[in-house]
Amino acid sequence: MAISHVVEPQLPHLRRFARALTGDQVTGDNHVEAVLQTVLARPELLSRASDPRVALYRILLSTCRSLDLSDLAKATSAGERTLRRMTPLPRQAFLLHSLEGLRAEQVAEAMAIGTEEAERLIETASHEIARQLTTRILIIEDEPVIALDLEALVEGSGHSVAGIASTHREALELAEAHPPGLVLADVQLADKSSGLDAVNDLLENLCVPVIFITAYPERLLSGRRPEPAFVVTKPYSADTVLALISQALFFGRMAQRRDRIVA
Secondary structure (H helix, E strand, O other): OOHHHHHHHHHHHHHHHHHHHHOOHHHHHHHHHHHHHHHHHOOHHHHOOOOHHHHHHHHHHHHHOOOOHHHHHHOOOHHHHHHHHOOHHHHHHHHHHHHOOOOHHHHHHHHOOOHHHHHHHHHHHHHHHHOOOOOEEEEEOOOHHHHHHHHHHHHHOOOEEEEEEOOHHHHHHHHHHOOOOEEEEOOEOOOOOEHHHHHHHHOOOOOOOEEEEEOOHHHOOOOOOOOOOEEEEOOOOHHHHHHHHHHHHHHOOOOOHHHOOOO
């Protein structure tokens, strides 16, 4: 099988992981580009791998280890400063496990460590994340069952809910009445309006991280820019949603007006 046929289906997941890991779209995509260059130069890294997907994560992590941490001392963005403070290995393990759905033994293979060590790192990361500040979250979701599930999940993890909006208009009204610290948004809303448009309008007056929850992540990770850094695929797991909420807050991934999302 051609290398391109192996890599192409994994690109959206690889880009999502790289962005969550680094807290920055451009930096994450640069690491993914380095992965592609490595695979082109050494195709045997995939052709000989028992699990090509895990092999791609392993190559990506090797490129991230080359990041010059001394440069982060001069970091100016909130994401860069938080990256400098975070514990790197537990973050990697937790994202591989909770965001990408890898089993502990696959996490171990991707990180080139033992399975017991991977399990310890995942547990350590969970404790670190539990110590993070809570916030008020606006849920933009038109499916009542999913909306209530997200509400219970958010409140159960110590956050508060600013409200649940099923339409563009409701989202704007709730955000004005109860300004959120983070937004969870679906892409298609009840009145046939766009969750992307609703979020973009919110970001005219708010500076908050946004997590999109959608059955069609490829529509958001199309390669066009700007793109959202945090995307959850439906059907989602509670661990995945909580992991991304924590990462979004952890990095201080503030959405700026210049980062308007292209529908």
